[in-house]
Amino acid sequence: xxxxxxxxxxxxxxxxxxxxxxxxxxxxxxxxxxxxxxxxxxxxxxxxxxxxxxxxxxxxxxxxxxxxxxxxxxxxxxxxxxxxxxxxxxxxxxxxxxxxxxxxxxxxxxxxxxxxxxxxxxxxxxxxxxxxxxxxxxxxxxxxxxxxxxxxxxxxxxxxxxxxxxxxxxxxxxxxxxxxxxxxxxxxxxxxxxxxxxxxxxxxxxxxxxxxxxxxxxxxxxxxxxxxxxxxxxxxxxxxxxxxxxxxxxxxxxxxxxxxxxxxxxxxxxxxxxxxxxxxxxxxxxxxxxxxxxxxxxxxxxxxxxxxxxxxxxxxxxxxxxxxxxxxxxxxxxxxxxxxxxxxxxxxxxxxxxxxxxxxxxxxxxxxxxxxxxxxxxxxxxxxxxxxxxxxxxxxxxxxxxxxxx
Amino acid sequence: xxxxxxxxxxxxxxxxxxxxxxxxxxxxxxxxxxxxxxxxxxxxxxxxxxxxxxxxxxxxxxxxxxxxxxxxxxxxxxxxxxxxxxxxxxxxxxxxxxxxxxxxxxxxxxxxxxxxxxxxxxxxxxxxxxxxxxxxxxxxxxxxxxxxxxxxxxxxxxxxxxxxxxxxxxxxxxxxxxxxxxxxxxxxxxxxxxxxxxxxxxxxxxxxxxxxxxxxxxxxxxxxxxxxxxxxxxxxxxxxxxxxxxxxxxxxxxxxxxxxxxxxxxxxxxxxxxxxxxxxxxxxxxxxxxxxxxxxxxxxxxxxxxxxxxxxxxxxxxxxxxxxxxxxxxxxxxxxxxxxxxxxxxxxxxxxxxxxxxxxxxxxxxxxxxxxxxxxxxxx
Amino acid sequence: xxxxxxxxxxxxxxxxxxxxxxxxxxxxxxxxxxxxxxxxxxxxxxxxxxxxxxxxxxxxxxxxxxxxxxxxxxxxxxxxxxxxxxxxxxxxxxxxxxxxxxxxxxxxxxxxxxxxxxxxxxxxxxxxxxxxxxxxxxxxxxxxxxxxxxxxxxxxxxxxxxxxxxxxxxxxxxxxxxxxxxxxxxxxxxxxxxx
Numbered sequence: 003x004x005x006x007x008x009x010x011x012x013x014x015x016x017x018x019x020x021x022x023x024x025x026x027x028x029x030x031x032x033x034x035x036x037x038x039x040x041x042x043x044x045x046x047x048x049x050x051x052x053x054x055x056x057x058x059x060x061x062x063x064x065x066x067x068x069x070x071x072x073x074x075x076x077x078x079x080x081x082x083x084x085x086x087x088x089x090x091x092x093x094x095x096x097x098x099x100x101x102x103x104x105x106x107x108x109x110x111x112x113x114x115x116x117x118x119x120x121x122x123x124x125x126x127x128x129x130x131x132x133x134x135x136x137x138x139x140x141x142x143x144x145x146x147x148x149x150x151x152x153x154x155x156x157x158x159x160x161x162x163x164x165x166x167x168x169x170x171x172x173x174x175x176x177x178x179x180x181x182x183x184x185x186x187x188x189x190x191x192x193x194x195x196x197x198x199x200x201x202x203x204x205x206x207x208x209x210x211x212x213x214x215x216x217x218x219x220x221x222x223x224x225x226x227x228x229x230x231x232x233x234x235x236x237x238x239x240x241x242x243x244x245x246x247x248x249x250x251x252x253x254x255x256x257x258x259x260x261x262x263x264x265x266x267x268x269x270x271x272x273x274x275x276x277x278x279x280x281x282x283x284x285x286x287x288x289x290x291x292x293x294x295x296x297x298x299x300x301x302x303x304x305x306x307x308x309x310x311x312x313x314x315x316x317x318x319x320x321x322x323x324x325x326x327x328x329x330x331x332x333x334x335x336x337x338x339x340x341x342x343x344x345x346x347x348x349x350x351x352x353x354x355x356x357x358x359x360x361x362x363x364x365x366x367x368x369x370x371x372x373x374x375x376x377x378x379x380x381x382x383x384x385x386x387x388x389x390x391x392x393x394x395x396x397x398x399x400x401x402x403x404x405x406x407x408x
Numbered sequence: 409x410x411x412x413x414x415x416x417x418x419x420x421x422x423x424x425x426x427x428x429x430x431x432x433x434x435x436x437x438x439x440x441x442x443x444x445x446x447x448x449x450x451x452x453x454x455x456x457x458x459x460x461x462x463x464x465x466x467x468x469x470x471x472x473x474x475x476x477x478x479x480x481x482x483x484x485x486x487x488x489x490x491x492x493x494x495x496x497x498x499x500x501x502x503x504x505x506x507x508x509x510x511x512x513x514x515x516x517x518x519x520x521x522x523x524x525x526x527x528x529x530x531x532x533x534x535x536x537x538x539x540x541x542x543x544x545x546x547x548x549x550x551x552x553x554x555x556x557x558x559x560x561x562x563x564x565x566x567x568x569x570x571x572x573x574x575x576x577x578x579x580x581x582x583x584x585x586x587x588x589x590x591x592x593x594x595x596x597x598x599x600x601x602x603x604x605x606x607x608x609x610x611x612x613x614x615x616x617x618x619x620x621x622x623x624x625x626x627x628x629x630x631x632x633x634x635x636x637x638x639x640x641x642x643x644x645x646x647x648x649x650x651x652x653x654x655x656x657x658x659x660x661x662x663x664x665x666x667x668x669x670x671x672x673x674x675x676x677x678x679x680x681x682x683x684x685x686x687x688x689x690x691x692x693x694x695x696x697x698x699x700x701x702x703x704x705x706x707x708x709x710x711x712x713x714x715x716x717x718x719x720x721x722x723x724x725x726x727x728x729x730x731x732x733x734x735x736x737x738x739x740x741x742x743x744x745x746x747x748x749x750x751x752x753x754x755x756x757x758x759x760x761x762x763x764x765x766x767x768x769x770x771x772x773x774x775x776x777x778x779x780x781x782x783x784x785x786x787x788x
Numbered sequence: 789x790x791x792x793x794x795x796x797x798x799x800x801x802x803x804x805x806x807x808x809x810x811x812x813x814x815x816x817x818x819x820x821x822x823x824x825x826x827x828x829x830x831x832x833x834x835x836x837x838x839x840x841x842x843x844x845x846x847x848x849x850x851x852x853x854x855x856x857x858x859x860x861x862x863x864x865x866x867x868x869x870x871x872x873x874x875x876x877x878x879x880x881x882x883x884x885x886x887x888x889x890x891x892x893x894x895x896x897x898x899x900x901x902x903x904x905x906x907x908x909x910x911x912x913x914x915x916x917x918x919x920x921x922x923x924x925x926x927x928x929x930x931x932x933x934x935x936x937x938x939x940x941x942x943x944x945x946x947x948x949x950x951x952x953x954x955x956x957x958x959x960x961x962x963x964x965x966x967x968x969x970x971x972x973x974x975x976x977x978x979x980x981x982x983x
Contacts, residue, residue: 021505033821039834040821048820056815073467078839080462080530083488084648084778096666097645097780098497099488101461103468109485113497119504122670135824142915147467151847152857153879154939156971158913163924166907174905174952199819218909218924219947232821257506261455261474261484263885267926267937268877271905279481360816368815375814393471397484428850434883449888465845475885522844535837 023408024118025244025251026367027237028057031360034199034232034352037135042077043089045233046131050091053235058247065123067092069099070110070130072355075144077136090129103392107358108399112257114238124240131233132354141229166218168271169308175272176323180220184211185329186307187224187349194346196376201230201352227305230352234360250371256288256402266394277316277398284400293318298383299369301362303391304347313389337380344377362388370405410499411628411635412620412750414444419616420734422585423519433515434476436617444621445631448478453507455484458494458514458739462527490772491743492782496641498622508624515617516738532777548776550602552655553691568595569712570690571608574726578733580759585614587733609690614735618743636753639787642666646779653779660699660771663783671785677704681765684745686773687730696771697725727760742772749786852880857968863960865897867932875933897931899958904928904937908947921947927976943975955979
C-alpha cells in the first residue's frame, strides 16, 4: 500500500486564504459526575455526537479538530491528545491539542476560532474532555505535579493552598466577609438544578457553606467545585456556512488570553490582572467600551465561590470589592441585571477542568441562541462573555459572543 | 504571507546539567529576538510554546514558560505538539488578524528524564497495548520497520546508508552532538536491539531549544531585507489505534499535501530543493521522503545508493545530520528541522551550505506511538 | 478560494426542519453518561485495568536556583537585583522577566519576613486529612522588594493567632542536616506575639 501519486491542483501564486467571521452553530455535553464508566474517547464521542446533531452536520463535514484536555496525569496517558483523537472525531484530519491548564475550557474555542478566522478551514470541531477519576488515590494527586519541583513540592502542598491563600488575600484587601462569598455557592448550586448534566445541584444556605468541612481555611468543602469526568463540544463554522445551517448562529466577536509570571509568590493575589489583560484584548476586538452595560450575560470561571467575584472584578464588570455587593443585591441572579453563571457553573454542574467549556462557552452560546430552556436568563441578551482561568494563578482566557449579525 | 524574521537556538547537546530548562529557553529566545531585532516585551503579540507534560515532568507545563520568553502578561499558550504544529498555530493567528508578530518555541530537556522508556510506554493505550509484554516500547518501531522493509523491498543496507549519511553530514554541524564517521559495515554491525532495528539507527536523546519569530508580511518587510517565507503548513493525524494505522507515514503524506497546496507547489519532486525529515529511526527517513512525494515514481533504493540524497546530490535530505546526528529533541525535533531549512535558505549554513536552494521542507512526526505529524514549507 | 479540506460541506437537508423545534426548547437536550460509585471500583463490579507507572525525573536546578540552594545550605537566603527596574527579587532567577535582561547582582537577604497571606490546611497532597493542620504562607522576605514572597510553612504558632502582616523568622535545620533544599528552613515562627 505505498503512497500513490498525489494530485495537487496547480494553484501557484493564488492567495490561499482570507479572514472570515466565525459562528458557533452547535454544542453538546455529556453527563458530569465524579466518576463515569465511559472512557475518555467515549465521552468525547458522546459530546461530539450531540454537537453535530444540533449543528445538522456529519463528521465528514468537519475539516479540523481542536482538542482541549488538562493534565495527562489524570488519565494516566502521556500525549493523551493523540490517545483521545479517535473518539473526538480527529481521525484522518488535521488535529491538535491545546492545553493551558484550567484556562483550556475557553482557550480551546479560541484556538478553534483562529482555525476558521484565518480562512484555512470552514468547519472546525472543538472538543474538551476530562477524566479525572482514572487517577488514584484522588484527583488531587495529579495536582502534586503542578508545583515547582525544587522550591515548592518538598513542602507537600495541596492544590487548595493557593486558592485558600488567594481567597484570604482577596477578603483582606477588599474587606469581604465569607458570608458574602458563600452567596455565590448558594446561587450557583441552585441554578444548577436546571442543568441536566449537573453533578452537585442542590439547595443550600450560607450557613451550610460556613459550617462545611474545613479544607484549607478559609476554604471549606462547599466553597469548592468537585473533580468530575465529562466532555463538551462545539461546532464553529465560517460565515458563509452559518446562515445555511441555522437561523440563530452565535458569532464570536472577541477573544483574549494572557499569561502571568510563574512567580506567583511575587504577586498580590487579590486582583487577577491576567484576567484584566485578557479581557482588555477581547473587549478591544469586540469594540466594547463599557463592559458593565454592554455585556448581557457572563460565565466567569468559578471553581471556588470567591473566584466568581474575583473574576468579575478582573473582567471589569464590577469595581474592586464591588462584586460581593452585586451578588448580595441579586444583580447576578438569572433575573438580575447582570446574570452570572446561569448554568450553575462549576460549583453546581461540576468541574471537569478543560471540559468546563460545557458550562462556559457552550452555555453562553445556548443563552444567546435562546436555547437554554429553564436556565434562560430573563432579560433580552445580545452579547455574552465566558472566561476561564488556570495554572498557578496565571492564565486568563476570554471569549465574547454576540447574536447580532457582524 | 507569513515570514520567519528571527531564529535562535541553544544546544544541541547530550546533556545540559548546568542550566535549567528556563535558562535554556532564555538563551534561545534572546538570540532569536536579537536576530529579529525586536523587544519581546514591546513588540510580540503572541507566544506559542510546544510541550508535553510528561516530557517535562510537570502537570500543566505552560505555567513555567512566560518569564524566560518575555511573555509575562501577554497572550501565551501551550500546545501539546511538535514545533511545526506551533508554526501552524502562529500562521493561523497572524492570518486571522489576532497578531502581527508571533514567537514559537519548543525545547527538549530529555536529560532530566530518568525513565524515558516508561514515559513512552505511558503514551501507549493502557488497556490494549501497555499490558502486553514488558519490553521497551521501541519494539513498536521495530514492528513497523519490518513491515515497511517487506512491502517496499528495502534492505538493511539501504537503511545503513541513511545512518552513514546523516552522521557524516553532522560532522559539519557544530551543534550536532552525535556526529560520527561510520562505514556501511559499522552501521550494519551495530547490534539489533529491536530486530530489525539496530542501535545505530535509533537517534539518541539530546537537549536543546529552538525559538522562531514569525511576522505578517507587512511587518516582515520592515524588520528584514531577507525574510524567509513560511509558504505552507500542514498537520494530520491518522488514528491512535495500532490496529488501523497505515504504517506508511500517511500522516506525513496528508500533512505535506495540505502544506504543498497552501504553498502552491504542484510538483514537489521538481519544486522542492531539499528537505529535513524526521529520522529518529533511520528507516523513517525513507518512509518520510516517499510520503513527502520528493521522489515520485522513482525507486528509492536506487536513489539512496547513488547518493541522490547526499549534500551534493540531486535532493539533499538531512544535511544538518538529522535527528541521528543532532539527537532526538522530543517536541523540538521539528524545530531543529525548521531551523536548518531556514539557515540554508538564508545562506547561513556554513560548511553545510547547499548551493542554489529556494524551497525547503521540514517534517516531523510525533514519535511513538502516534500516527500524527506536521510539515512546513519554506521559501525565499 | 482554496481550503485545506477541499471538499464541499454536506448539509443534511430535510430532518433539520423537524429537529429544530425540539432543539429550541432546551439545550443540552439530554445528558449521556453512566455514573459509578467508588464501591463499584473497589468491589470490582466494573472491569478495569490498573497501571503503576514508574516515571522519574531529575531536574537540573540551573544557575540561579543552584546558587540559592547552596545559600540555604549555608543558612543564608539570596535574592537577585535588576538595576534597570531596581527590583530585588526572590526566589532568584538569571534574568529579570519584566525588563527581559540578565540580572546584575546577587544580594543577601535577611531570614525574617512578613506574612502576606496564609491558610490553615487540613489536607495533604493526596487530599488525605492531616492530624494537625499545616499553615502554608506566602512570606515577604526582608531585604527584597515589597511583595516579593516565597511559599513556605509556619510553625510554633497557633492557627488562630496567625494574621496578615505578622512578622516571622526562619527556623533552620542544624547545619549538618542541611542539604541545600527549601526544607533546610523547617518553618517560620512569629517574631513577636500579637497582644
